[in-house]
Amino acid sequence: MYSELENLYAACFPDKKQKWTANDFADLKKSGCDIIASQNSFIVWRTIADEAEIISIGVAPIARRTGTASALMQIMEHDAKQNGVKTIFLEVDELNIPAISLYQKCGFTNAGIRPHYYDNGHNAIIMKKDI
Template sequence: MSDPLFPPADPARLAAIHAEAFAAPWDAAALAELLASPGVFAVAEADGFILIRVVADEAEILTLAVRPSSRRAGLGRRLVEAAVVRAAALGAERMFLEVAEGNAAARALYARCGFVEMGRRRGYYSHTDGRREDALTLVLNFPR
């Protein structure tokens, strides 16, 4: 049964948004495969989406993509907040994610949403120029 607040996501539409948001985007097939996985859901608006996986009492942000033309207008925060509500309804008590250390805008968004740093993955991200970048692991513990 589908949830009217979280209708099924169209992988092709999500892939188009992801392609605008990232230098190494995920294609529709990869997104469709993720969406078919147990515990995975998307929250989407016209110009952005967030993809979440819930397993037991933990949720993970797999990706958050917002079209560049729609950034800095509150969409990212709305998506994160809606994902937290949905993940909590599915039994999650906390949410994790990895973010590139150099992605100041994303780090600021997650800090505003209450996420805190809990670890680091050295050289987690690889760039097209061969550079490696650390990922910061962030967590948000849901209020009880």
């Protein structure tokens, strides 16, 4: 399963220098993160007390704009709520318009900026949603 996720990650993030490997996914799972994946999509999040953080989400290019990521976000939110989560956080590259649009559509709002957070020098926007 984790080697399939490694391939999926590479397809979703072709420009990232440091791509997650099968071992990285295994370590995330071991450290307590939740992972939901299908053939063309995945989402990874972690929960600490009543807060959850979406660590990554990706949909293979061939499957985009068909509501896949929105569905994953809904499943994640439902699961988080069942586990007592009150607020979901995430970070997104300020220039990643598809992702920012997705999160806004899912009800996330801006909660801050992390300057020069990414390797490419871009700022991260912190977004949150109370559930």
